[in-house]
Amino acid sequence: MKNRIKEFRTKKDLTQKECVKSFDEYLKKKNIKGITTATWSRWENGLNAPTEKMWDNLADFFGVTSLVLKGAYDIDEIDEIVQQNYLDNLSGKLDLTDQINYIKYGVINNLIDRYLIALGVVPWDIKKNDSLLSYDKAKDLNFWIDILQLVHTYTATRWLSEYPLNIDKLGVLDAVGDALSAEINNFFGYVKLGGFKSTTRLSDNNNKAKERLEKREKFLNEHILVLDDKQINEYIKETSNDDNLDAFVHELVKQLSNTYRFFMYDWDMEKIYLKDKKTTQVLLLSDLLTSLLKNK
Numbered sequence: 001m002k003n004r005i006k007e008f009r010t011k012k013d014l015t016q017k018e019c020v021k022s023f024d025e026y027l028k029k030k031n032i033k034g035i036t037t038a039t040w041s042r043w044e045n046g047l048n049a050p051t052e053k054m055w056d057n058l059a060d061f062f063g064v065t066s067l068v069l070k071g072a073y074d075i076d077e078i079d080e081i082v083q084q085n086y087l088d089n090l091s092g093k094l095d096l097t098d099q100i101n102y103i104k105y106g107v108i109n110n111l112i113d114r115y116l117i118a119l120g121v122v123p124w125d126i127k128k129n130d131s132l133l134s135y136d137k138a139k140d141l142n143f144w145i146d147i148l149q150l151v152h153t154y155t156a157t158r159w160l161s162e163y164p165l166n167i168d169k170l171g172v173l174d175a176v177g178d179a180l181s182a183e184i185n186n187f188f189g190y191v192k193l194g195g196f197k198s199t200t201r202l203s204d205n206n207n208k209a210k211e212r213l214e215k216r217e218k219f220l221n222e223h224i225l226v227l228d229d230k231q232i233n234e235y236i237k238e239t240s241n242d243d244n245l246d247a248f249v250h251e252l253v254k255q256l257s258n259t260y261r262f263f264m265y266d267w268d269m270e271k272i273y274l275k276d277k278k279t280t281q282v283l284l285l286s287d288l289l290t291s292l293l294k295n296k
């Protein structure tokens with residue numbers, strides 16, 4: 001059975017041999033017989049399992065619970081994983097132009113943004129398409145611990161901390177995403193009972209959350225410029241001889257004209273967002289394209 005022994009060993013920056021030596025010294029202080037590197041290797045690879053008593057010793061050695069070492073996650077760990085994924089997106093470390101990456105990592109950040117708007121943490125009329133938190137705010141772990149408290153009450157995330165499911169960080173993000181989706185649905189008065197949707201009476205807080213999300217949707221729709229093939233081709237034709245049109249931007253529009261239909265200008269970050277149904281791509285700001293958007 002898989003476990004997280006290797007993960008915590010690598011966090012200590014130790015080889016198997018070095019870790020076994022250190023662990024044997026720990027066991028010696030407790031008058032417990034040491035183990036071999038071969039035994040450790042079998043534990044890491046799930047070929048053999050330690051006894052329950054040895055699990056407790058391993059957990060104490062690594063400074064975690066035996067449940068976490070077996071494959072579960074502490075709530076603080078879950079919060080940190082969500083935080084780091086959001087920070088990676090803010091800093092551009094996540095290539096969300098790749099559809100697989102977007103499905104893996106971008107969806108959870110989109111859900112977080114919607115959740116933050118619903119709670120009123122960020123304004124519904126913020127002039128950004130995604131990654132609505134500032135970097136400084138996103139770096140504050142206490143913020144995530146506070147904001148995700150309710151999320152941890154859902155079964156999807158409770159299982160992460162209560163059972164050794166042996167899933168990776170992507171699996172953690174998936175579970176948090178499921179919980180966020182459920183909570184957002186709850187704002188609209190829907191909960192799942194026995195696989196069926198059932199309308200529930202909305203609280204005042206839910207009503208406010210629903211109102212914020214609806215205003216956000218309307219706001220985004222009002223600030224999206226839709227260009228079809230004909231419009232894009234006409235734009236290229238009209239500007240192809242314009243000395244002010246940078247050749248790079250001209251070529252860029254040509255290349256993207258067959259793929260992207262939705263253009264959104266990011267007022268604060270001064271970037272162009274080219275968006276289709278599945279992906280969002282951030283591109284260089286062009287004065288000409290900006291003017292086009294403003295002259296909708």
